[in-house]
Amino acid sequence: MDLAYVIEAATAASYRAYAPYSNFRVGAAILTVGGAVYAGCNVENASYGLAICAERNAAARMVVDAADVDDRKIRLVAVVSPDSAPCFPCGACRQVLHEFGCEAVVVLDASGAIERYPFHALLPHAFGPEDL
Numbered sequence: 001m002d003l004a005y006v007i008e009a010a011t012a013a014s015y016r017a018y019a020p021y022s023n024f025r026v027g028a029a030i031l032t033v034g035g036a037v038y039a040g041c042n043v044e045n046a047s048y049g050l051a052i053c054a055e056r057n058a059a060a061r062m063v064v065d066a067a068d069v070d071d072r073k074i075r076l077v078a079v080v081s082p083d084s085a086p087c088f089p090c091g092a093c094r095q096v097l098h099e100f101g102c103e104a105v106v107v108l109d110a111s112g113a114i115e116r117y118p119f120h121a122l123l124p125h126a127f128g129p130e131d132l
Contacts, residue, residue, distance in 0.1 A: 003078075003114070006031050007106065009039040010080040013054065017041035021048070026081045028054035030062050034071035038062040055079060055093035059100060076104040076116075085110045094123040
């Protein structure tokens with residue numbers, strides 16, 4: 001799968017975000033190890049704690065829409081915001097991505113260049129299913 005395609009999916013999702021309170025739009029696209037791509041955007045709520053981030057939205061879509069329920073391991077997630085760069089996953093999203101074995105996070109820097117990080121660099125000493 002072409003990385004540019006995954007980034008474009010995240011970018012397109014960011015423009016569909018519902019962010020009337022923060023005006024901070026975020027899109028995320030997950031690439032599974034099987035090559036499927038699932039995109040999501042942030043959806044805010046007047047009760048701020050009920051908002052959902054783009055990365056968790058994309059992960060939920062992966063779970064619901066996966067044609068192959070065994071293809072839920074995340075090769076990478078691209079996170080894009082037209083309002084700020086780079087845009088990294090928040091702590092809650094990092095934990096959810098870890099649940100699905102995320103291997104890497106891709107963001108765009110302020111110049112639009114691609115930056116790729118191994119997931120363990122963003123969430124060292126993570127707690128996951130293997131700890132239960």
